[in-house]
Amino acid sequence: MAASRQQSPVWAYVALAVVAGVLPLVIHNAYYLSILILVGIYGLIAIGLRLLMGYAGQVSLGHAAFYGLGAYATAIGTVRYELNAWLCIVLGMLITAGVAYVIGRPTLRLHGHYLAMATLGIGIIVQIFFREGGELTGGFSGMAGIPRLQIGSLVFNTDQKYCYVVWPVVILGLVIASNMVNSRIGRALRAIHDSEVAARACGVDVSSLKLNVFVVSAVFASVSGSLYAHYITFISPDPFGFAFSIMLVVMVIVGGSRSVWGALSGAAILTVLNQALMKLGEVVPALSGLDVVFFGAILIVTVVFMPDGLAGRIRRWRTGPREEEAAEEAV
Amino acid sequence: MKKKLQKRRFEGVMEPILETVNVRKNFGGVVALDGVSLHVLPNEILGIIGPNGAGKTTLFNVISRLLDANEGDVLFEGRSIRRLKQHQVAAAGIARTFQNLQVFGTMTVLENVLVGCHTAGHSGMLGAALRLWGVKAEEARLKEKAVECLEIVGLSDLAEDQADNLPMGLQRHVELARALSSEPTLILLDEPAAGLTTHEADSLSETIGGLREKLGLTLVLIEHDMSVVMGVSDRVVVIDRGRMISEGTPAEVQADPAVVEAYLGQEADE
Numbered sequence: 001m002a003a004s005r006q007q008s009p010v011w012a013y014v015a016l017a018v019v020a021g022v023l024p025l026v027i028h029n030a031y032y033l034s035i036l037i038l039v040g041i042y043g044l045i046a047i048g049l050r051l052l053m054g055y056a057g058q059v060s061l062g063h064a065a066f067y068g069l070g071a072y073a074t075a076i077g078t079v080r081y082e083l084n085a086w087l088c089i090v091l092g093m094l095i096t097a098g099v100a101y102v103i104g105r106p107t108l109r110l111h112g113h114y115l116a117m118a119t120l121g122i123g124i125i126v127q128i129f130f131r132e133g134g135e136l137t138g139g140f141s142g143m144a145g146i147p148r149l150q151i152g153s154l155v156f157n158t159d160q161k162y163c164y165v166v167w168p169v170v171i172l173g174l175v176i177a178s179n180m181v182n183s184r185i186g187r188a189l190r191a192i193h194d195s196e197v198a199a200r201a202c203g204v205d206v207s208s209l210k211l212n213v214f215v216v217s218a219v220f221a222s223v224s225g226s227l228y229a230h231y232i233t234f235i236s237p238d239p240f241g242f243a244f245s246i247m248l249v250v251m252v253i254v255g256g257s258r259s260v261w262g263a264l265s266g267a268a269i270l271t272v273l274n275q276a277l278m279k280l281g282e283v284v285p286a287l288s289g290l291d292v293v294f295f296g297a298i299l300i301v302t303v304v305f306m307p308d309g310l311a312g313r314i315r316r317w318r319t320g321p322r323e324e325e326a327a328e329e330a331v
Numbered sequence: 332m333k334k335k336l337q338k339r340r341f342e343g344v345m346e347p348i349l350e351t352v353n354v355r356k357n358f359g360g361v362v363a364l365d366g367v368s369l370h371v372l373p374n375e376i377l378g379i380i381g382p383n384g385a386g387k388t389t390l391f392n393v394i395s396r397l398l399d400a401n402e403g404d405v406l407f408e409g410r411s412i413r414r415l416k417q418h419q420v421a422a423a424g425i426a427r428t429f430q431n432l433q434v435f436g437t438m439t440v441l442e443n444v445l446v447g448c449h450t451a452g453h454s455g456m457l458g459a460a461l462r463l464w465g466v467k468a469e470e471a472r473l474k475e476k477a478v479e480c481l482e483i484v485g486l487s488d489l490a491e492d493q494a495d496n497l498p499m500g501l502q503r504h505v506e507l508a509r510a511l512s513s514e515p516t517l518i519l520l521d522e523p524a525a526g527l528t529t530h531e532a533d534s535l536s537e538t539i540g541g542l543r544e545k546l547g548l549t550l551v552l553i554e555h556d557m558s559v560v561m562g563v564s565d566r567v568v569v570i571d572r573g574r575m576i577s578e579g580t581p582a583e584v585q586a587d588p589a590v591v592e593a594y595l596g597q598e599a600d601e
Contacts, residue, residue, distance in 0.1 A: 176460040183459030183466065184445070184452045184473065191435045191446040198433035198506075201395060203421030203450035203513060212456045 012261070013171060020167035024160045033159040035275055037231060040166035041224050043267035044173050046251045048220025050263035051177055053252050055189040056210040058108070059116045062123030063248050066218040068130060068240030069096045070225025075143045075235050076136060085149055089226040093219050099126075100218035101211070108210045115214065123245055130237035142236030149230045156230075166227055170264070173220060178260045180216070185209065243292070247274075250295050254302050256309020265310055270295070346409065348373045348549050349394070349425075349517055354403035356389055356573075363389040365573035366403070371517070376543055377551045378564030378581070382593060386573040387553045388430055391519050395427050396420050407517070422450040426510035427519035430553070434502045434509075436495035440486055443494050443505050444477040447512035451476065480512040483546075484538060499526040507538070511546075518542070520552040524559045532556055536563050561585070569593065 020040075027033050049063050073092030077083040083091075103122050107114040130137050137143070148157045149165055156162045180186050191199040192206050200206055229235050247270060255266025274291060281288030306313040347370035356364040363386045371377045379387050392398040394405055396417045404411050407423060415423060426447070435443050452473055454466045481487050484504045489497065494505055503523055510518050523539070524532045536559050542548045554560035560567065561581040569577040569584055571593040577584050584590055 179462055180456065180460045184449065184454055184470070185456055185459045187438070187442055187446055188449055190438055190442075194435035194437055195433040197397065198429065198435065198509075199446065200397070200417040201421060201427055201429075201433075202446050202509065203418050204446070205416070205418040216456060216460075 013175060016174070017167075017171055020163070020171065024163035030159060033163065035272060037159060037162055037166050038275075039268045039271045040163070040170045041228050041231070042248070042251065042271050043264040044166075044170050044224040044227070045221045045248055046255065046263035046267040047170075047173050047177050047260060048217040048224075049248055050252045050255070050260065051180065051213055051220075052217040053249075054259075055181065055186065055193070056108075056213040057193055058210060058214065059113060059249060060119040060214070060217070061116050061242070061245050061249070062119030062121070062126070063218070063221050064240045064242065064244040065119075065123040065126035066096045066100065066221035067225040067228070067244070068126055068237070069099060070222030071229040071235050071240065072130060072137060072225075073222070074226040074229040075146050078147055079143055079145055080136065085147060085230065089223060092222045092226050096218050096222035097215050100215045104211045104214040108214065109207045119245075120242070123242055127237055127241050130240060138236075140237065142234060144234045146229050146233045146235065148233065162231055166231075169223065169227065173223075174260055174264065177220075181260065185212075189213065247295060250299050252309075254298060254309060256306075256311030256313070259309070259311035262309050262311030269310070270298075273298075345372050347371055347406075348375075348408055349551070350406040351390070351394065352404045352406065354390065354393055354400045354405065356386070356393055356398060356400050362573050364393065364400070367570065367573070367575055368403075369568050369575060369578070371549055371551055373516075373549055374543060374547055375549055375566065376539065376564050378560040378567040379551065379553045379570060380555070380557075380560055380567060380584075381570035385570045387570055388521055389573075390570070391427060391521055391551075391553065395425060395519060421513045421515070424514075424516040425519065426513045426515035426517070428503065428506040428510050428521055428523060430521040430525065432499065432502050432506065434494040434497075434505050436493070438494055439491050440494055440497070440505050440508075441474075441477055441481065441490040444480050444508045444512045445473055447480070447509035448473040448476050450513055476514075477508075477512055480508040483511060483542075484508045485534075500528070500531045503527070503535075511542070515548070517549045517551070520550060520554075522553055522555060524554055524556040527556075532559050535559065539563050 023036060024033060027036065045063060045067055049060060052058055052060055070089070070092040073095055074085065074088045077088030077091055078085050099122070103118050104115065107118045131140055133139060148155050149162075150156060156165050188199060188204040189209055191202065191204060192209070196206055251266040251270045252263050253266070254269060255264065256262030273294070277287075277291045277294060281290075302309065349371040351367055351369050354364050354367045355362070367386070367390060369377075379390070381387050389398065393400045396412065396415055400413070404413055406412070407425060412420065412423060435446060438446070452469050454469050458466050478487070478490070481490055484507050486501065486504050486508060489501065494502060497505065503526070507520070507523065520539070524535055527535060539550060539552070540563055543550060552560065552564070564581055567579065567581050567584040568575055569587070569590050576589045576593060577587040579587070
């Protein structure tokens, strides 16, 4: 049996672009539009996180912090210093990349899940910085008055317009991630997964590649954070905590860490479920606050019944169970 | 035969391509290598034999930098490689295969060999992400190289198969092609004939000989299959309990009483 190809066909991207382009025109309900935007924002982080989990074999428990760094860079830059919004997005990317590099460089040389521990720590530190940043970050109450993004005289000041900012970025993110996976670098990363010793013997600099992926993955989160700040126009430390880091990891696991598309679908499913749970909590107050339990249950069900995630499950349907079994027997 | 004689005649003046100088390696209290000094000449095939646990694979691991030697030095093309990082060894020109197979199981045969070409490429993360700077041209060049290497070992038909699904003998060929694709000057083969049928072992001997003749490679092989190692090697080194106990042409080594004793001693132990 030929191994499944990693490269997604161009029509898949075109199809996504068409759907993402048409949906904002046909959805008039403001609430649904906001969900569409959130799916894009979370999806972008999940795509980056999947690169790290699926290809460097490492987990980050602090991606919410990188997301927050992007958001705060945008907020502080545009509100406090009145810098150009696009410049602030780039500054956020650079700062986040720097922080990720400093955490990743020592920890990714070690075997085991030291990165998870280090990112857990940095996640907490960064959130404390947001809370205790005084004048700069606005402390617990956060910062308001973040301007809308604009190109020339076109201001993206409605949800409908903002979809056309978020989704092109998401699709660009997908293309970039998929290009990386299908390159010499991606191949080397997959090789590390199968045999680290042999990969090294082939000249693959394992720790430096893992570090690169980690930094790229953090930058995805940063861009997403900036987009979030420009969308909500108000930020506070709350959304950038440990709980959101965990939710991101669950998104990737549910979607399947071996596929670029999986991360996006995982993000979509969890975002929609999360919103549904919040609505349910409003109607039945007894059920509010149970979302953590619910996500825990989803995580368990996924790991037990579809260890390759949703994307793996779909691939299995497509190739048929018989081939899959044959492959397993051959091993 | 004539070629071998010639080589022996020039041995005195030819610079060795690889030299281990008094290499020692301990694992805790266990001495795996107890001062091994050997040399390999350019375009030579050196066989390394010895009972199980003699330290042969440890020696390969020291040469390919998977392990640090406690003492001694390894010289490749006249320069010490003791300070090289593991991933720099391939770029220096040393490739290897593994005794316990280390193919990239979830990848295709072709992809396995493409990873072998890793050092021949230069595209980085950013270039790959944005498909910049002739990344496509580089991919095409690497692929051509990989296909060539698959042809040499006779795996062209299986290029798109998943490596895990191949029988052991063919997986060894995948490793060989992968080693070849880094354009090495020296290849270390760790028990290439293990698990092969007699027929497969014969064709392996032929392939190894061909690599030396056609590509001008130098090869060092650890091997238990005596017909393979005695058939292809110019010179054979015998290692027992971390020491080199004999060295010479296959015929000389086979006649050496120390070698006989090492092997018989081991059989008596078993």
